[in-house]
Amino acid sequence: DAGITQSPRHKVTETGTPVTLRCHQTENHRYMYWYRQDPGHGLRLIHYSYGVKDTDKGEVSDGYSVSRSKTEDFLLTLESATSSQTSVYFCAISGDRASPYNEQFFGPGTRLTVL
Amino acid sequence: AQSVSQHNHHVILSEAASLELGCNYSYGGTVNLFWYVQYPGQHLQLLLKYFSGDPLVKGIKGFEAEFIKSKFSFNLRKPSVQWSDTAEYFCAVNDPGTASKLTFGTGTRLQVTL
Numbered sequence: 001d002a003g004i005t006q007s008p009r010h011k012v013t014e015t016g017t018p019v020t021l022r023c024h025q026t027e028n029h030r031y032m033y034w035y036r037q038d039p040g041h042g043l044r045l046i047h048y049s050y051g052v053k054d055t056d057k058g059e060v061s062d063g064y065s066v067s068r069s070k071t072e073d074f075l076l077t078l079e080s081a082t083s084s085q086t087s088v089y090f091c092a093i094s095g096d097r098a099s100p101y102n103e104q105f106f107g108p109g110t111r112l113t114v115l
Numbered sequence: 116a117q118s119v120s121q122h123n124h125h126v127i128l129s130e131a132a133s134l135e136l137g138c139n140y141s142y143g144g145t146v147n148l149f150w151y152v153q154y155p156g157q158h159l160q161l162l163l164k165y166f167s168g169d170p171l172v173k174g175i176k177g178f179e180a181e182f183i184k185s186k187f188s189f190n191l192r193k194p195s196v197q198w199s200d201t202a203e204y205f206c207a208v209n210d211p212g213t214a215s216k217l218t219f220g221t222g223t224r225l226q227v228t229l
Contacts, residue, residue: 031215042121042205042221043159050215058216059116090158095215103149104217106159 003027004107006091012113019078021110023091025071031095032074033058033104034066036087043090049074081114088112117142119208121220128196129228136191136223138206147209148189149217150180154202162204165189176200201227 003026013019023032031050035043035058045058047066055066063085065077078085091107118141128134140146150162163174170182180191189206206220 033216035219040221043219045216045218048216092159103161103164105161106151108158 004091004093004105006089006107006110008110009108010111012115013081014115015082016080019081019112019114021076021089021091021112023074023076023107025074025093027093027105028071029093029095029105030071031093031104032068033092033094034064034074034076035090035092036060036085037090037109038087046076046089078112081112083114086112086114117146117208117218119206119218119220121204121206121223123223124221125224125226127226127228130198131195132227134191134193134196134200134225136204136206136225138189138191138220139187140189140206140208140218141187142208143187148180148182149207149209150174150178150189150191151205151207151219152202153205153222159205162191196225196227198227198229201225 005024007022033048034046037043044060046060046064047058049055049068067075089110092104094104120139122137148165151159152162153159162178163172165172165182173179178193180189182189203222203224205222207217
């Protein structure tokens, strides 16, 4: 398995509180992604990064922000969590320097519950 | 924007039955195509991928997929499923505007009975 860890793995929080999820990679891959997985929707891209301090929005970015200050870390922040953000969040990485078209490798996921 | 359709939402098969899961995408240009599998409680793992060349792609665990450009399809097949193939299967296509991004289908849940 690719060296990707996510923390925390499980979190329960209350509506209105800020939440930060962390993705850490040891593969030195250029691209990092945050997805959410919900029944009937598959995986939907929230934000992605194509380098340190270079990020862009995905299809469901409202209510989320990201930061990437180091190659190995990609943080996802919910500024004020809502119940609609209850989901499983997956981090993914791809693209060594030789080819940006490699498949994406996924982390173990974070199950977030917003009460 | 790219879209991906997986028409089978839930498939139930007996062991040794043959499997075919449909995947259609919307973009007509050059695409890269992927099938991922998610076993219960686990993260997504790559089954196979198509970038170019032979449209019949073989992946891990006996799975294969055929890219048919004229039909915008990339169907997943396996001649004889096993109970251990019980999982959710996702088709994905790279975004033509930004090669690094993937668009996923909604997934097909496969249940294999003994």
